[in-house]
Amino acid sequence: MGAQTAVMQENAGRAGPDLNTQALRTDARRESLRLLALLSPSLLLVFAIIIVPIGWLFWLSLFDEAGGFSAANYARFFEQASYIKTFVTTFKVAFIVTGACVLLGYPLAYMLSQLPRRAASICLIFVILPFWTSVLVRTYAWLVILQRKGLINSWLIDLGVISQPLSLANNLSGVVIGMTHILLPFLVLPLYASMKTIDTDCLRAGMNLGAGPVATFRQIFFPLSLPGLASGVVIVFVLCLGFFVTPALMGGGKVNMWAMRMEQTTSLYSNWGAGAALGVVLLVVTLALLGLFQWLLGARATGVWSSR
Amino acid sequence: MSIAPSALPIGMRGIEKRFGSVPVLRDLNLDVEAGEFLTLLGPSGSGKTTLLMILAGFVRANAGSIRVGGDEIITTPPHKRNIGMVFQNYALFPHMNVFHNIAFPLKQRGVAAAETAERVEKALDLVKLQGLGERRVDQLSGGQRQRVALARAIVFEPRIVLMDEPLSALDKGLREHMQIELRALHRRLGMTTVYVTHDQREAITMSDRIAVMNGGRIEQLDKPESLYARPQTQFVASFIGESNFIPVECRNGSVWYEDRRIHTAAATPAAGQYLMVLRPEKLRLLATAEPTSGVNVLNATLSDIIYQGDSFVCYAVLRDGRQLTLRDYCRSDVLAKMPAPGQPVSFGLDAQDTILVAAD
Amino acid sequence: MSEDVGLPISHRQRLWLYCLGGLVLLFLIAPSIIIVIMSFSDSTLLQFPPQQWSLRWYQTYFGSLEWRDATIVSVKVAIMTVLVATPLGTAAAYAINRGTLRFNGTINALLTASLIVPVILIGIGTFFLYARIGLNNTLTGLVIAHTVQALPLVVLTVLSGLRSYDMNQERVARSLGAGRVAAFWQVTMPQIRFSIVSGALFAFITSFDEVVVSLFISGGETTTLTRRMFNALRDQIDPTIAAISTCLIVLSVVLLSVAQIFGRRH
Ligand SMILES: Nc1ncnc2c1ncn2[C@@H]1O[C@H](COP(=O)(O)OP(=O)(O)O)[C@@H](O)[C@H]1O
Ligand SMILES: [Mg+2]
Numbered sequence: 028m029g030a031q032t033a034v035m036q037e038n039a040g041r042a043g044p045d046l047n048t049q050a051l052r053t054d055a056r057r058e059s060l061r062l063l064a065l066l067s068p069s070l071l072l073v074f075a076i077i078i079v080p081i082g083w084l085f086w087l088s089l090f091d092e093a094g095g096f097s098a099a100n101y102a103r104f105f106e107q108a109s110y111i112k113t114f115v116t117t118f119k120v121a122f123i124v125t126g127a128c129v130l131l132g133y134p135l136a137y138m139l140s141q142l143p144r145r146a147a148s149i150c151l152i153f154v155i156l157p158f159w160t161s162v163l164v165r166t167y168a169w170l171v172i173l174q175r176k177g178l179i180n181s182w183l184i185d186l187g188v189i190s191q192p193l194s195l196a197n198n199l200s201g202v203v204i205g206m207t208h209i210l211l212p213f214l215v216l217p218l219y220a221s222m223k224t225i226d227t228d229c230l231r232a233g234m235n236l237g238a239g240p241v242a243t244f245r246q247i248f249f250p251l252s253l254p255g256l257a258s259g260v261v262i263v264f265v266l267c268l269g270f271f272v273t274p275a276l277m278g279g280g281k282v283n284m285w286a287m288r289m290e291q292t293t294s295l296y297s298n299w300g301a302g303a304a305l306g307v308v309l310l311v312v313t314l315a316l317l318g319l320f321q322w323l324l325g326a327r328a329t330g331v332w333s334s335r
Numbered sequence: 336m337s338i339a340p341s342a343l344p345i346g347m348r349g350i351e352k353r354f355g356s357v358p359v360l361r362d363l364n365l366d367v368e369a370g371e372f373l374t375l376l377g378p379s380g381s382g383k384t385t386l387l388m389i390l391a392g393f394v395r396a397n398a399g400s401i402r403v404g405g406d407e408i409i410t411t412p413p414h415k416r417n418i419g420m421v422f423q424n425y426a427l428f429p430h431m432n433v434f435h436n437i438a439f440p441l442k443q444r445g446v447a448a449a450e451t452a453e454r455v456e457k458a459l460d461l462v463k464l465q466g467l468g469e470r471r472v473d474q475l476s477g478g479q480r481q482r483v484a485l486a487r488a489i490v491f492e493p494r495i496v497l498m499d500e501p502l503s504a505l506d507k508g509l510r511e512h513m514q515i516e517l518r519a520l521h522r523r524l525g526m527t528t529v530y531v532t533h534d535q536r537e538a539i540t541m542s543d544r545i546a547v548m549n550g551g552r553i554e555q556l557d558k559p560e561s562l563y564a565r566p567q568t569q570f571v572a573s574f575i576g577e578s579n580f581i582p583v584e585c586r587n588g589s590v591w592y593e594d595r596r597i598h599t600a601a602a603t604p605a606a607g608q609y610l611m612v613l614r615p616e617k618l619r620l621l622a623t624a625e626p627t628s629g630v631n632v633l634n635a636t637l638s639d640i641i642y643q644g645d646s647f648v649c650y651a652v653l654r655d656g657r658q659l660t661l662r663d664y665c666r667s668d669v670l671a672k673m674p675a676p677g678q679p680v681s682f683g684l685d686a687q688d689t690i691l692v693a694a695d
Numbered sequence: 696m697s698e699d700v701g702l703p704i705s706h707r708q709r710l711w712l713y714c715l716g717g718l719v720l721l722f723l724i725a726p727s728i729i730i731v732i733m734s735f736s737d738s739t740l741l742q743f744p745p746q747q748w749s750l751r752w753y754q755t756y757f758g759s760l761e762w763r764d765a766t767i768v769s770v771k772v773a774i775m776t777v778l779v780a781t782p783l784g785t786a787a788a789y790a791i792n793r794g795t796l797r798f799n800g801t802i803n804a805l806l807t808a809s810l811i812v813p814v815i816l817i818g819i820g821t822f823f824l825y826a827r828i829g830l831n832n833t834l835t836g837l838v839i840a841h842t843v844q845a846l847p848l849v850v851l852t853v854l855s856g857l858r859s860y861d862m863n864q865e866r867v868a869r870s871l872g873a874g875r876v877a878a879f880w881q882v883t884m885p886q887i888r889f890s891i892v893s894g895a896l897f898a899f900i901t902s903f904d905e906v907v908v909s910l911f912i913s914g915g916e917t918t919t920l921t922r923r924m925f926n927a928l929r930d931q932i933d934p935t936i937a938a939i940s941t942c943l944i945v946l947s948v949v950l951l952s953v954a955q956i957f958g959r960r961h
Contacts, residue, residue: 046349047398051399054395058795065787066790066796069783069784069850072783073843075824076840077817084823134715138709156947157724159900160727161906167940168726171730174932176741182743208722211719268813269813269816271814303819306820309815309816392870412869413869418870426864491872
């Protein structure tokens with residue numbers, strides 16, 4: 028401190044553009060260090076729990092079982108039919124679930140955006156509550172509803188619609204229904220938020236110009252809601268790719284998805300190299316999809332900007 | 336004006352500030368006298384707020400020295416600078432009532448409860464908010480909030496008070512009223528005050544001196560009346576009051592506009608190109624027969640006359656296409672000389688009203 | 696945005712939309728309601744509506760040492776996660792909000808990484824790392840892993856609070872003589888405390904409901920409630936789980952209501 032004052036006094040006597048530059052630079056550095064100190068515990072934790080293990084796993088994935096440096100762990104994905112089947116299943120489920128979420132979520136978000144505020148916030152509770160309810164609880168609920176002796180089957184049999192129970196759980200349909208239920212809020216919430224920002228005056232103008240409700244929706248509202256829809260779709264799709272709990276509990280061992288494959292390879296067979304390779308590819312695909320989306324949205328946003 | 340014993344002069348030297356690579360303040364030097372009301376006046380983006388933030392210690396300059404009294408404070412943290420600050424949006428603490436807002440600086444200094452109550456009371460008196468101590472901030476009008484912010488900034492008797500466009504959120508009537516009150520308060524307390532505004536009338540009404548800022552530099556530092564009467568740059572001449580400019584040239588010790596010699600009261604400046612400042616209210620309408628010794632005559636073509644009740648504005652075009660504006664009162668002798676639009680007209684400018692500024 | 700319906704289309708014309716939206720809402724909420732009702736059933740069979748009512752599944756839940764231990768572990772871990780993640784996340788949000796650091800974007804991305812990285816990968820990675828440093832099956836390990844997952848929520852919630860807060864207030868407090876810490880505690884903190892509380896609640900739910908990572912790194916003494924439930928569900932469908940699920944749903948409702956109330960006061 029004393030030394031610093033001395034430096035300052037010395038500098039103060041000297042006129043010129045570099046007055047106190049050194050002291051100010053030191054001060055700026057100290058301020059940055061203070062902010063870094065606030066950040067460092069969080070950054071350290073994230074670094075230790077996410078970056079280090081993933082980096083380590085990536086390193087492991089570059090070696091084959093004999094310990095030699097090779098791409099065997101990755102080449103396997105193209106060679107073994109079981110891996111290919113896993114990827115196909117995963118993407119199939121992801122597409123179906125995302126599609127189902129769009130079909131169910133778009134009308135819901137549209138309705139919410141058109142309701143008066145009070146009604147909308149009450150309805151929103153029904154979206155947010157499941158969002159914050161444990162995935163396990165909701166998966167369990169669907170097991171109860173869909174299984175062989177579950178609610179749906181017993182109702183249908185009681186009503187005489189069917190005589191043999193339908194197999195709804197422990198197969199693809201169970202997984203799709205459960206995942207759709209769990210991921211639907213991830214689509215509805217961003218979509219609703221973006222729909223709320225659509226200017227009603229814009230729509231009113233459309234109707235005043237003679238467009239009917241359907242035309243107004245198709246030509247004005249729907250295009251304006253697309254960015255929100257796109258971000259919901261990307262989130263849901265990406266979450267599907269790495270989903271574990273529901274397929275593990277509701278797939279009945281028949282729906283083998285990417286995350287389950289990772290769990291089996293590491294926990295059951297302790298093949299860390301192979302499991303790690305699966306994880307690395309999953310991460311890359313996830314980041315690529317998110318990056319692509321960001322890029323498209325960014326390009327679109329600037330496009331709108333420059334056309335103004 | 337009484338100078339409060341705690342009032343201190345400020346000396347700023349070589350202040351440089353860049354945001355990224357964009358220079359916002361460039362080698363700025365400014366001296367504020369103890370107890371003075373000095374205003375930073377300039378268009379938006381000229382760096383006024385940045386300079387004030389550097390003074391208060393919220394923004395770090397890249398270089399420079401700030402001395403308050405004899406002490407260098409450029410790296411002193413804000414809470415040790417003992418500078419009161421009023422923000423444009425007041426920044427009152429919404430979770431505290433008026434009393435606690437004003438008592439905040441006293442609490443930080445460990446002032447005893449009884450004395451705090453007394454001093455807050457006195458501050459409330461000063462800003463004419465007696466008895467409002469228990470009000471919540473959101474129950475106050477804009478003007479009252481402004482006063483609370485002011486009371487809070489002066490209750491701890493700071494050496495210096497800084498205000499960043501404190502009146503710009505008020506409506507016109509209240510703003511003019513507050514200008515007078517602020518001025519009176521300053522007369523009474525005599526603290527060194529640096530005030531920021533982009534409103535030239537406000538600056539002229541309130542200040543002892545005005546520093547006109549442009550592009551991160553101080554163009555001119557002067558008393559309000561001198562700024563108007565003797566602007567030193569084209570920017571100052573056009574920012575303070577209205578002006579038209581015509582190019583003139585100095586050669587052989589006299590000033591020339593085209594082939595006409597210009598009479599000046601001041602000494603002729605060094606040879607070179609200058610601009611002559613023509614204030615609308617300094618120009619006179621000349622009858623053709625009028626004798627013109629010692630008066631500069633400008634011949635132009637009248638393009639339009641606008642009557643504004645008690646006064647009128649004439650627009651005319653010089654031969655080289657430059658616009659001239661003249662404003663005068665609607666006296667019958669003036670109106671009698673008035674030609675019709677499209678006709679030639681002569682404007683007179685007295686030698687002592689002739690101002691030359693360097694061309695930018 | 697106006698209070699009323701945005702467009703001059705009558706409610707009647709929208710009837711189909713309300714029906715469709717209502718059905719989707721029903722789809723979202725029905726499973727939880729069914730579970731709550733079933734948890735009071737007297738039967739081991741899954742009948743709906745139940746023929747007889749009882750609290751026997753709750754008695755099984757609270758009477759079972761295993762379930763109780765797992766619940767205690769989960770509560771402990773969740774509370775510790777809140778105690779760690781809230782101050783860390785708040786400090787980080789404060790620093791990010793200043794926005795003066797050169798790598799602000801990168802820092803932001805890092806702190807929200809656990810929202811983007813697939814959870815299964817975090818689970819495997821953490822297990823792999825913990826195996827080497829002996830943190831598997833420990834409370835510490837669980838708290839650290841859950842903190843990393845809760846951090847982004849705390850950071851984002853507090854950050855949104857800070858964004859709607861006027862930093863000039865903290866500046867003014869500093870000019871009035873308050874040091875950094877005093878200015879934060881006396882001026883900033885009281886005004887963003889609702890965001891901080893919301894962030895803390897989100898951290899609690901995140902930790903308490905966390906399944907995938909806990910599956911890998913908890914076990915034995917430190918088996919969390921969710922891990923035990925997962926294993927129970929893998930074997931057979933035990934109605935006790937309906938009772939536990941009801942408790943979890945109630946917990947979510949309570950925490951969300953608290954967050955909602957705080958949010959409204961804000
Ligand atoms: N934090 C900042 N980052 C980048 N540029 C800034 C920042 N603050 C101010 N500036 C820039 O500095 C210039 C001067 O700003 P300011 O001091 O606010 O001017 P004034 O108060 O005179 O309107 C402006 O061009 C502004 O864009
Ligand atoms: Mg400003």
